[in-house]
Amino acid sequence: MxxxxxxxxxxxxxxxxxxxxxxxxxxxxxxxxxxxxxxxxxxxxxxPELRGRIKDMAEKNFDRVRSLYPDEVIGEVTELTLDVGATSFLEICEEHVFTRNGIARGHHLFAQANSLAIAVVDAETALTATASLRFVRPVQLGEKCVAQARVTQQTGRTQVAVNTFVEEELVFQGVFDVYRAKEDE
Amino acid sequence: MxxxxxxxxxxxxxxxxxxxxxxxxxxxxxxxxxxxxxxxxxxxxxxPELRGRIKDMAEKNFDRVRSLYPDEVIGEVTELTLDVGATSFLEICEEHVFTRNGIARGHHLFAQANSLAIAVVDAETALTATASLRFVRPVQLGEKCVAQARVTQQTGRTQVAVNTFVEEELVFQGVFDVYRAKEDE
The missing domain is CATH 1.10.10.10 (Winged helix-like DNA-binding domain superfamily/Winged helix DNA-binding domain)
Structure with missing residues (x-):
């Protein structure tokens, strides 16, 4: 109706x-x-249209990424509070999927989550040490992936949990242990 | 001397x-x-020169990849026995590294390992369910990564262990749980 x-x-x-x-x-x-x-x-x-809304959110909710150049983050960062959390957006296009079945290749979902986990860390140099991943359900061509990173541990190594959603459905989970180089190195 | x-x-x-x-x-x-x-x-x-040697190895040691198109494997596959093991080769170029420090980005090492883990599975459709990763040491621009995948479990989900080496040094480890679609699906 x-x-x-x-x-x-x-x-x-x-x-x-x-x-x-x-x-x-x-x-x-x-x-x-x-x-x-x-x-x-x-x-x-x-x-505003979608692109404008993303830009508006980014301007409102943005610390400066320190650990990598902003264009090295895979997806568009829409929210970032260093050492707390961040959100990014990635639309699955032809270049991201298997030719055969139109399913997004795992390394693109990983790249979105991993680069966001690095971006959220407040350090000049941050590198992934370990990661545990779960591909919850296949993501299809045209779907829009919203990754949400939260820093869950800061003592010793930094732990960042990333959940990726299509609309409100969880499609990917990753837990990343990130180490940061000391400021004086 | x-x-x-x-x-x-x-x-x-x-x-x-x-x-x-x-x-x-x-x-x-x-x-x-x-x-x-x-x-x-x-x-x-x-x-022969390097490229020729890679090609020779590939021709000698090649089952046909079933689960994806050969050009969808990240890196050059040099050896493949379906449901047993596979090897691939990836040279780290400018496009793979962080601008700031020349260190290879995690998702390229992941992409090499993950696509090899999928390629080794003898099924029309194979998808990664979970993965555990360890980035053992940073990989630098110009280094040559040899990933070796071995199928370690075949009951229920297929488990594939991938170790990636630069010369003889381990730089990356991944354990992938892969599920295969049934042939009649």
Whole structure:
């Protein structure tokens, strides 16, 4: 059943609060309207398009990455508090999947999580020592992966837990032990 | 001390038996002669250059990869016996390292090991379920990584252990639990 425009715009606002990375395509599918209708809704509500929303979040929620150059993080970092936590976003494109079945290759999910685990560490040099990974379910072409890293231990080696979600479904988990070079090295 | 030509050529043959991926540059350094001298030695001994040696090994030691397209394996596969073991070779280039310190990024070592662990499985579809990784020591720009995968368990999930070496030094270890789709799926 189609919603009224007012109801739909209310739903849009609520949905974007929880899932800020929703694309126009997904919203159109979800509310049974055209992409053009969603664009008009966004304009009326003053909501920027996806790329703009990512940029806005990044500007609001950003410590400076220290341990690597920002463009060395795989995916787009949308939130970062050094030694606390970080979030990044990666859309699975053709280059990330197996030709045969359109399933994302494990090393891309690993790269998103591992580079985020490094980025969150407040040190000039941080390297992964060990990692335990769980590929919870295959990720398909076109899906959008949101990785959330949390620093869970800081004594001795730094431990970073990363959970990656597609919409609200867990698809990948990693626990990374990271060591940081001393500042005077 | 420089060796005689005969001694050097004997050493070359022995070294290449153990380390078939030695470059002319490395051999020249090791035996204190010019690269040109090594090339002449190889010609006299009938030893092809590195790329040719990789190709020869691949042709001699190759089952057909089933679970992915051969060009989806990261690194060059030089040996493969399905459900038994496999070896691949990856030279660390600019594109693999952190700009800041020239250290290979973890996800490239992971990609080499993980894609080899998938390639060795005798199934049309094989996916990584879990992985435990240990980055033993940082790998530098220009180093040549030889990954050796061995199938260690075949009941239920397939377990594949991968050890990656630079020359004879262990630099990375991974244990991968891989599940295979049933043939009739």
């Amino acid at each position: 189609r919603l009224s425009k007012k109801e739909r715009q209310q739903k849009l606002l609520e949905a974007l609060e929880i899932e800020p990375f929703l694309t126009d395509e997904e919203m159109a599918r979800r509310y049974h309207v055209s992409i053009q209708t969603i664009r008009l809704d966004r304009m009326e509500l003053g909501i | 420089r060796l005689s030509k005969k001694e050097r050529q004997q050493k070359l043959l022995e070294a290449l038996e153990i380390e078939p991926f030695l470059t002319d540059e490395e051999m020249a350094r090791r035996y204190h002669v010019s690269i040109q001298t090594i090339r002449l030695d190889r010609m006299e001994l009938g030893i």
